[in-house]
Amino acid sequence: MPQQSLAGLLGKKDVVTEYLVNRPSLEVITRQKRIKAEIIFKDGTRRFFPCRANTKEQAVDEILHFVDCMQQQTGQSVVWCFAGEKKFYIGTNRPTTNTKGIRARLFDYFFGLED
Template identity: 30%
Template sequence: MAVTMSQLLGKPGDVIEDCRKEIRLLPSNDRYRISAEILLRNGERRYFRAKSIDRKSATQEVLLFIAAVENATGETVMWRLKGEKTYHMSTNYEVSPSFIQRTKKAILGYFFDIEE
């Protein structure tokens, strides 16, 4: 099991709060925030508010936070952004292709034999 800095110094501390302090150092000037629900292995649910309003940069910020939590606890973490119905495991996150990318692939696949 991973040892946190507070455990090394002999202070009682919360791993999530320690990681949250590290992420607060990231600069952002956005007005509205996107939040993520984090589900730890022991069943505890925690919430993390990203500093970004757009989903792409908020997802990157959440992935940084998830990586910090996993390094601190040594366990895998499940998470989801606010408004999503499915959970993501660890930092394995794939962005779904946009409508334009899907349409382009379908048209090219119809006219040309494309192998992946």
């Protein structure tokens, strides 16, 4: 004889199990991955710095502040990169972005004035 719950014996419905069977599907809110920076010191030790920022531009400010503090404390230059990328930056130099589009670069290549 299978075991029945007290609610089943009394002929009442169990609210919790009924809800679990018929529960509505919930949309899962996914959080974006945190931006992490890999900091490499002169002796070869590596540290990962998770940023609180949501965008890469804001994360650069946090990383540069952290790198500046580490350089002042250790007295050595620090190399850093975003985790998973192969482009490294030295010290507190702000990474530059290429602002020219491909059309402007092609135009400068073919028709640019030489000094």
